Amino acid sequence: MSAGETVSIAADTPRLEAVLQRYRRVPASLISVLEDLNEEFRYLPRPVLEHVSMALNVPLNQIYHVATFYKVFNLAPQGKHTICVCEGTACHVKGAGAIMEKLQEQLRVSEGGTTEDGQFTLRSVRCLGCCALAPAVMVDHDVHGELQLDETARLLSRYADRPDDA
C-alpha cells in the first residue's frame, strides 16, 4: 500500500477484524489495538478509528484523544519507511542537527513530512536509548549508530532500492 492510498474500510475489514479479535474487543485494550492497527496500516485512518469506536464501544472522542496523545500513532499516511533521527542530548552533541538537515535536503521534505514518492517519512525523536551509538538514526526497526554525514545517502539507498513488496 502506498502512502497516498486511502483505506477502504470494506476491503480492509479482515485486517481490522483480525486485530480486534486478537484483543477480544475488550475496551481496555484500546491502546494495544491502536498500536497493532498503526503497524498494520502504517497510520490510523479515520474510518478505521470509527470502526474501532463501534467495535470496542469506546466513544470516538476518547479514541481521538489517545491517538493524538501518543507520538507513535499517526493520523496521516506515512511513508513506506520511517526515519527517526535521534535528537537526544548525546546525539545532539554529536551532530544530529546536521544529519537531520542533510536528510531533509536529500529527501526534500521537512521534519515530520513524507517524500513525494511515499518512500520515507522523516521524524525526529528525543532519545532512542542508545546514546553510546550517537549520533543514531532509526529506520523502521533498525538502529544505525555512529552515523557519519557522508553515509546518509548510502543509508537511504539501502531502503529505497528494495523492491516494493507491499
Add this chain to the structure above:
Amino acid sequence: MHQMNPVNFSINGRPMRAAPGETVLSVARRNDIPIPTLCHHEALTSQGSCRLCVVEVSWGDRSKLVTSCIYTPYEEDRIETDTPRVRTLRRLVIELLLARCPNVDVLQRLGWEYGVKPGRLAPEDGRGKERCILCGLCVRVCDEVVGQHAIGYEGRGVERRITTPFNDHAAACIGCGACVYVCPTSALHYEDVENVRIMKEFQTRVELAQCRQCGRRYAPAVLIEKVTRCAQTKEDDRHLCPACRRRTFAERMSAWMQKQLPDARANGDRLDVTTRAGG
C-alpha cells in the same frame, strides 16, 4: 475508596467527619471553608487538573500538598487550607494560568487575591485571546451528563486543546450548550442565528425547532429529540418554548383553581391540594 467507615480528621484545627469516600473539598464546602477551584463541578467526576484546590495535609511530623477535590482523608489527617506553602503553590498555578489566559476575569480576580505580580511569565507572542485553561469540565459534562461524547482532547503538552474528533464539525453535538454553561472561563460560545444554533468553537450547526404556539425558534431539534428519548416530560411541553410552557401551565393551573374554588368554598375555604393539578 480506602475507607468503609466515616473518617475523623481536622480542617484548620476544626474536627471534621467525612463520609466514606468523601473528599476533603466536599467536607470543606459543607462547612463553609473556602477552597478555590476551577476544574471542579459537583455533578461531574473530579480529576484534579487545575491544581488550585491544593491543601496541606499533615500526619505525624510530615506534611504534603494534595488536591482536595480528589483526596479522601485518612483517620487523624490534619488539613490546612491556607498555609504559606499552599498559597505559594496556588500563586504559581494562577501565575501560569494567567500567562496562558491573561484576559480571563476569574483568573484576574484570583491573581489579585493571591498577589500575583504580572509579567514574569507573559507569553512572548502576545497571545491573549486564549481563554481555555484545559480544565476539561466541558469534556466531562458532554461525556457524563449529556452522554454525547462530542468533544474531547487533542494532542499533549503545550499543543493540547479541546476539540471535536478530527477537528471536524461535531457530528455528535446536539447543541445543548452544557459545555458553554459549565465553562469557568467563558471560552466556549454558542449563537442562535435565525433557525440554526452555531457552536463557534466546534463548528457545529444544528437546526432550531419552532415553538408550537408562538413559532419562536427556541431549542435545537436534535436536543428535543434526545430529551424525548431520555426524560419523561409531558409530550406537549417539549414542543413549547419556555415562555409558552409557563403560560400554558399557568392557564391549566388557573382553570383547575376555577373549578376547585366553588367546591372549596362549600367545604369551608379549604382547597383540596391532594387533587392532581390540571392533569
